[in-house]
Amino acid sequence: MLWIGRAVLGVVVATALSAGAMAQQTVKIGAIYPLSGNAASAGNYSKAAIELGVDIVNNAHPDLKDLPLAATQGLPGLNGAKIEVVFADNQGTPAAGQNQALRLITEEKVVALLGAYQSGITVTASAMAERHGIPFVTPESVAANLTERGFKWFFRTTPVAGDIAKAYVEFLKQRKTAGAKVETVAIVNENTEYGTSIASVVKDEATKGGFNVALVIPYPANTTDVQPQVLQLKEKNPDVVVFVSYTSDAILYAKTMKDLNYKPAILIADNAGFNDPSFVKTSGALVEGLINRSSFAAGKPGSVSAIINDMFKKKTGVDLDDPSGRGLQGFLTLAEAINRAGSTDPAKIQAALRATDLKANQVVTGYNGVKFDEKGQNTLGSSLLTQMQGGAYVPVWPADKASGEIKLPYKGW
Amino acid sequence: MQPISKDHSRIRGAHLVLLVVLAAVVLLYPLLTAKFPVYQRLGALVLLYAIGASAWNIVGGYAGQVSIGHAVFFGVGAYSAVLAYHHLGLPPIAGVPLGVLVSVLIAAIIGVPTVRLAGHYFSMATIAVAELTRVMTTTSDFLGGAQGLTGPTVPRSVLDLSFTSSLPYYYIFLAVLAGVLWLTWRMETSRMGFYLRAIKDNERAARSLGVMAGRYKLYAFMLSAALTSLAGGLYLTMFGFIDPDSGLGILISVKMLIMAALGGAGLLFGPLIGAAILVPLEEISNSVLGGRGAGLTFVVYGAIIMIIARFLPAGLLGLLTRLFKKSAAPGDRDAA
Numbered sequence: 001m002l003w004i005g006r007a008v009l010g011v012v013v014a015t016a017l018s019a020g021a022m023a024q025q026t027v028k029i030g031a032i033y034p035l036s037g038n039a040a041s042a043g044n045y046s047k048a049a050i051e052l053g054v055d056i057v058n059n060a061h062p063d064l065k066d067l068p069l070a071a072t073q074g075l076p077g078l079n080g081a082k083i084e085v086v087f088a089d090n091q092g093t094p095a096a097g098q099n100q101a102l103r104l105i106t107e108e109k110v111v112a113l114l115g116a117y118q119s120g121i122t123v124t125a126s127a128m129a130e131r132h133g134i135p136f137v138t139p140e141s142v143a144a145n146l147t148e149r150g151f152k153w154f155f156r157t158t159p160v161a162g163d164i165a166k167a168y169v170e171f172l173k174q175r176k177t178a179g180a181k182v183e184t185v186a187i188v189n190e191n192t193e194y195g196t197s198i199a200s201v202v203k204d205e206a207t208k209g210g211f212n213v214a215l216v217i218p219y220p221a222n223t224t225d226v227q228p229q230v231l232q233l234k235e236k237n238p239d240v241v242v243f244v245s246y247t248s249d250a251i252l253y254a255k256t257m258k259d260l261n262y263k264p265a266i267l268i269a270d271n272a273g274f275n276d277p278s279f280v281k282t283s284g285a286l287v288e289g290l291i292n293r294s295s296f297a298a299g300k301p302g303s304v305s306a307i308i309n310d311m312f313k314k315k316t317g318v319d320l321d322d323p324s325g326r327g328l329q330g331f332l333t334l335a336e337a338i339n340r341a342g343s344t345d346p347a348k349i350q351a352a353l354r355a356t357d358l359k360a361n362q363v364v365t366g367y368n369g370v371k372f373d374e375k376g377q378n379t380l381g382s383s384l385l386t387q388m389q390g391g392a393y394v395p396v397w398p399a400d401k402a403s404g405e406i407k408l409p410y411k412g413w
Numbered sequence: 414m415q416p417i418s419k420d421h422s423r424i425r426g427a428h429l430v431l432l433v434v435l436a437a438v439v440l441l442y443p444l445l446t447a448k449f450p451v452y453q454r455l456g457a458l459v460l461l462y463a464i465g466a467s468a469w470n471i472v473g474g475y476a477g478q479v480s481i482g483h484a485v486f487f488g489v490g491a492y493s494a495v496l497a498y499h500h501l502g503l504p505p506i507a508g509v510p511l512g513v514l515v516s517v518l519i520a521a522i523i524g525v526p527t528v529r530l531a532g533h534y535f536s537m538a539t540i541a542v543a544e545l546t547r548v549m550t551t552t553s554d555f556l557g558g559a560q561g562l563t564g565p566t567v568p569r570s571v572l573d574l575s576f577t578s579s580l581p582y583y584y585i586f587l588a589v590l591a592g593v594l595w596l597t598w599r600m601e602t603s604r605m606g607f608y609l610r611a612i613k614d615n616e617r618a619a620r621s622l623g624v625m626a627g628r629y630k631l632y633a634f635m636l637s638a639a640l641t642s643l644a645g646g647l648y649l650t651m652f653g654f655i656d657p658d659s660g661l662g663i664l665i666s667v668k669m670l671i672m673a674a675l676g677g678a679g680l681l682f683g684p685l686i687g688a689a690i691l692v693p694l695e696e697i698s699n700s701v702l703g704g705r706g707a708g709l710t711f712v713v714y715g716a717i718i719m720i721i722a723r724f725l726p727a728g729l730l731g732l733l734t735r736l737f738k739k740s741a742a743p744g745d746r747d748a749a
Contacts, residue, residue, distance in 0.1 A: 035703060036710060089703030089710065094659045095652055096699060099454065103700055106450040120561050123654045127566040131577040143560055150567065192551060193559035193656070 026084040027075065027344055029334065030104030032115030032125050037092030042323055043117055046140070047087055048316050049324035050114065052308070053331040058082045066304055066361050068336040077339040085331070086110060090121045097121035101128035111344045112137065112334055117323075119143030119193065126154050135337075135350045139330020140323050143197065147375040153346075155353050155372055157330045159381030161198050164293060165205035167383045168268060171291075171397055172240060173209060175266070180408070182239050182266065184214040188229060188253075189244035190221035198244045198270055214238050221246045230256045233264070240266045247273040254283035258413050265409040267291065277318050280392070289411040290388040295365040296325025297386060297395040300403055308364055329365045333358065366401055443583040451700075454579040459692045460586035461647060465665075466672035466684030467593050468640035473670060474679035475601065476633040477613035478528065481666050482539025485546050486516040486638040488661035490645025492550075495562045495655050500555075504572040505564050509646035513639045520638035521631070528630040540663070547661035561656025564649055574650040582651050589647065590685070593640050598681055600636070605629055613679070641669070675721055677728030686730050691718075 031050055034043035057069045064070035074080040086108045088100035097116050104110045105128065112135040116122045122141040129136035130151050137155045138146065142164075147156055176182045185206050189195035196218065203213050215236050217229050226249065233241060241264040243253060250273030257263070268291045273279055275292060298309035298319065308328070312320040320328070333356060338344070341352035358370040360380075369380040384401045386393035394404035438445075446453040465487060472478050490512040497508030519542070527538040551559045568575035576582060600606050608629045611619035616626050649655055659665075668691075669684075676687025695714055702709040725732050 035705075087704035089699055091699060091703070091710070092658075094654050094656070095648075098652055099451075099458070099696060100699070100703070102454060103451045120654060120656045120659065123561075123563055124652050127653055130566060145560075145563065149563070191559070193561075196559055 026082045027078065027338060028108055028110045029083060029085050029331075029338075030088060030101070030108060030110035030113045030115075031085050031331075032088045032090050032097055032100050032104070032113065032121070034092050034117050034121075035087065035089040039092055039117060043090075045316065045318075045321060045324040046117060046327035049312060049320060049328040050085055050087075050331045052312055052315060053328045053335070054083055054085055055311075056308075056332070057335045063307055064304055067332065067364065068358070068362055069332070069339055075335070075339040077342040078344070083335055083338075085114075090116050090118070090125070092118065092121075094121050094124040098124035098128050101125040102132075105129065105132050105134050110134070111338065111346055112349055114139065114327075114330055114334060117141065119146065122146060126151065129153055134346050135334075135353055137330050137334045137353070139327045139333075143193075147377045151376065153350055155333075155376040155378075157333050157367075157370055157378045157381065158326050159295065159367070159383055160377070161201040162205070163381055164198065164270070164383050165201045167293065167385065168202060168242065169205045169209040169211070171385055172206075172211065172266070175408070180265070182211070184212045184236075184238040185240045185242065186215035186217070186233055186236060186238040186264075187213065187242045187244070188217045188219065188233070190246055190249060191218040192221065194246075194272065195221070195244045199242075202242055202244075202270075211240075219249070221249045223249060223252070226252050226256050227260065229253075230260050230262055234260060234262045238264060240264060240268065242268045242270065243274065244270045245273040247276040247279055250274050250276070250279050251283050254279075254286040258286050263410055263412045267410045268293075271322055275322055275393075277321070284388060284391040286413045287388050288390075288413065289407055289409070291396075292386045292388065292393055293383050294322040294325075294386050294393065294395075295329075295367065295381075295383055296320055296322050297366060297384060297393070297401070297403075299395065299401075304361075305364055325365050329363055329367070329370075332364065333370050366395075439587070443580045447580070450579065453583065455693055455696055457579045457582040457586055457651070458696070459688050460583065460590050461644065461651065462668065462672060462692050463685040463688035464586060464590050464593055464647065465641055465644035465669045466676070466688050467590065467597060468637050468644060469669040470637075470673045470678060470680075470684045471597060471600065471640070472630075472634045472637035474673055474677075474683065475597075475606070475609045475613070476630050477609075477679075478630055478634065479536050479670070480539040480634070480637075481536050481663070481670065482523075482541070482543035483637075483641050483669050484661050484663060484665035485519060485539075485543040486641035487645035487648070487665050487669075488543075488546065488550070488655070488657075489516045489519065490642030490647075491649040491655045491660045492556060492562075492645075493642075494646040494649040495564050496556070498564050498573075499557070499562050504570070504574070505650050506572065506574055506646065509643065512642045512646055516638040516642035517635045520635045524631045524634045528627050528634065539666075543661060543663065543666060547657045550657045550661060557656070559657060561654060561659070564653040564655075566653055575653065586647060589643060593643075594681060594685075596636070596640070600633075601681060605632065609633060671718065675718070675728055677730030677734075680728070680730045680734070683728055683730045687728070690729070 033046050034040055058074055060073050061070045074082045086104060088104055090097035113129050114137050116125045117140055119141040122138050126136040130153050135153050140158050142160045172182050187199045187202055189199035206213050219229055271293045299305040309320045337352040337356055338349050341348040356370055356372060360368050366384040367381050370378050371380050373379050384395050385397040387396045389404060396402045396404050396406045442456045443453050469483050473480055493508035493512030494505035497503040498505045523538055523542050527535050550556045565573045565575050608624045611624055612626045620626050672687035672691050673684040677683030698713045699710045
């Protein structure tokens with residue numbers, strides 16, 4: 001009985017959905033994000049950023065004329081067709097991500113997919129897209145193996161861990177040439193996927209760059225006491241400390257370092273927890289001079305990024321953060337390719353994505369542009385470094401994207 | 414006497430028709446839903462989770478030993494499959510026998526000291542082992558660490574069991590589930606089944622009659638572990654990816670438990686019924702509500718579980734059995 005009921009329900013629901021799809025005159029894109037579960041907060045900000053992107057593409061924004069598709073209404077290449085994004089919740093599990101990918105492809109009839117935030121879920125969701133021949137763009141998943149699978153329909157706009165580590169090492173080398181004492185490096189990382197993957201790449205790059213990685217300290221992010229870790233740092237006293245942390249642990253480190261009066265000459269924090277608006281609010285005053293990494297910075301008033309940041313703030317009440325900024329860029333890249341393809345045929349969109357060639361002034365994030373290699377990786381992705389100055393992050397490196405001066409050594413509180 | 418037995422045979426006939434219809438729907442389901450891949454896949458998912466829940470049922474339902482650490486066997490199965498592919502280049506299915514073996518070993522190692530303990534301690538021991546395994550997996554490069562391992566996405570041969578359509582998965586899972594249920598049924602009707610029921614009812618009484626309670630609970634645990642590991646291996650072939658959370662997370666263990674309990678723990682078809690309700694409920698509520706980003710899916714999901722737990726403590730199948738028993742003649746205990 002249940003089986004019959006379920007089958008009948010399935011047929012009814014599916015028919016209703018496909019009939020609805022036919023009536024639309026819009027171009028449908030699917031977006032799979034963690035809208036519930038551990039990463040729900042980040043996922044919902046990404047959703048808001050993509051919705052902002054839809055607004056930018058579908059409505060006329062003459063003040064953003066440098067951005068492709070912003071000045072016009074809809075997609076000129078498709079007779080002004082509007083874009084509709086269908087969101088799906090990956091619930092933080094690879095299984096739900098893959099199930100939703102199938103639903104978006106077969107029932108919502110989306111022409112391309114975006115997502116899925118967590119690398120592990122991008123693995124399974126993009127596999128479904130690959131099998132169905134639908135382009136999949138990940139704006140934010142950084143796991144190295146994603147682009148090593150020989151996929152033909154997979155594209156990644158974000159810079160990966162290697163690019164990020166190179167930025168740190170390049171920055172440190174410049175400090176060294178400028179005469180600062182930069183010999184030893186310590187890495188403190190939370191011990192799950194994010195922390196361990198970034199830490200191992202930073203370690204490799206730093207060693208290659210001629211620095212001595214004296215200490216790597218993994219710790220669990222849900223810890224309630226980080227005194228042992230800070231005391232370890234204090235004892236070894238490295239010139240540079242790199243933190244890879246989530247939010248509550250980042251706050252804990254900021255407090256504990258003040259309590260134990262520990263200040264390294266250069267303190268670098270890898271995004272994530274240290275970029276969380278709640279970290280900036282509670283601990284910003286304790287980490288003056290902290291160097292952080294971001295792909296998005298609002299920049300000077302009147303610039304494209306500043307206008308977009310204002311729009312986002314108006315919509316959500318907070319500044320556009322780095323992962324959401326990258327999410328927006330992923331969406332805009334995909335929209336631009338669909339417009340250039342002049343078609344909703346997935347194969348034509350795939351070809352257009354391959355031919356993508358956006359310049360630095362055509363992107364929202366601090367990338368040097370968007371151009372994919374044969375594996376689907378954006379070769380022009382880059383990170384800029386920011387510094388905590390007076391309670392807010394200011395872009396300070398590289399010089400051509402900086403809006404403030406670097407002030408070192410690290411000041412703390 | 415006469416009218417009662419006439420009534421009885423009419424009910425029997427109705428049962429038979431119902432069974433034939435059910436069997437036909439189960440067998441033809443993927444063909445009926447061929448145009449709706451999401452629902453076809455849903456069918457396969459129900460069967461997959463039913464395999465896990467039925468495996469759990471052997472120790473959790475029949476032997477009354479509530480394991481909350483079955484994720485460890487599920488994970489071992491999934492990891493063995495992906496390791497065969499990742500390190501040896503074999504089809505994932507080739508790793509399944511090893512997974513079964515390792516799972517049985519782990520069950521023996523946990524079981525020998527713990528099946529003697531009173532209920533809660535067994536549950537705690539299983540949680541501890543599963544969580545320990547998850548944390549250790551996170552730090553092992555061989556097992557892919559926290560980033561997990563990927564199976565074959567583009568199939569090299571049919572042996573990779575990597576299909577675009579859910580139809581082959583459906584029939585593979587159906588065959589395995591049939592095997593699991595057959596084994597469970599054989600166990601239920603064998604001496605071991607009677608022993609387990611006696612132990613579950615009153616372990617002291619059973620012991621005093623010469624039932625070696627510890628030994629039979631251990632057997633049930635090992636059998637359950639082996640079959641759960643099978644579910645893990647099949648999961649890997651379908652989803653092609655495993656990481657510590659999706660393979661060894663506590664939610665996996667809890668899902669098996671809830672499905673079995675909801676449908677009817679200790680009943681042959683209980684876990685299948687539980688899976689046939691919960692899996693579509695979760696998937697459909699996520700599809701309909703998930704995109705709004707308000708986390709409503711789990712509110713609805715949780716509410717339904719609470720309602721069932723409050724009003725149907727013996728599970729849905731328990732309710733059906735009671736209803737059938739009321740209408741059937743006394744002594745007819747096959748209704749389950």
